[in-house]
Amino acid sequence: MPLSASSPRTTPAPLQGLRMGMVCGDEGAPGAMLFQQAARELGAQVTVLDPTRVIEDGAALEDVARLLGRLYGAIACDGLPPAVLRRLATAAVVPVVDVQAVLAPVDGRGTEAEKERRRITHAVQAAEAVQTVQAALLAALR
Template sequence: MDIALQPFGRPLAPAALLARAEALAARQPALAGALKGKNIGLVSAAADSREARLFSAAAAGLGAKVAHVRAALSESSPAPAVAETARLLGRLYDAIECQGMSEALLQLIRREAGIPVFDGIAGAQHWSAALTASLDPALPEERRRMLLIQAQLLEAAI
């Protein structure tokens, strides 16, 4: 599996993500407040999608507050408007999870926001979803997926 990029461009190897997720599974109660006081913006068209619910539950499990922000940006949005919106999101939140955005739009938001910007880490198509099968099969699949999302949130040092 290729090395994936962290929100600020630091390499994150799948093995490192798995190791963090396994550590989380073992120490979950101790990490319940790891992101206490942190605010995360969930930029998504639908707050009730499976991916949005999964991300929100994973972040809340670490003590973060998640606010749904309706996605109003698109490929046709003027670059200055996207940059201004990204800077505003960067002032309001400690991190942003973007679901259903194009790579070009996501890169512009990352460049301007100044905070970790995740690219659909709760989605079934995200590279980390393939690692779910590598975690303890005794855990329910949704729990394994949440551990991988939480590992990514903690790795980003929000």
């Protein structure tokens, strides 16, 4: 019997109720979309934030980090300069996740072992890539 849209969720949702702010310049980019899908399937609510409004609005980055920490349980950053990402992570009171680091095993950046993992990932279905990102996301938020 097929599951209907009203059927209860059968997979665990370890991030159920987590509100995540995602600072991302291009939410339609494949990596950003994969990250959002993975987070949402784990139960998180993802709100995409424009990086120009977050880091270039005249406010001190530390103040922005504190504000984001009040609004969200985690902050995901995609495409921010490493120095800005480090400052944000240092000032924030919630976990800050580097989306590119989470996606590295899927898209081939990183060590040779991660590159081998990329070759394997390309040989399997897209759902398995989502599971890889979900595992990395869960590990990053621990």
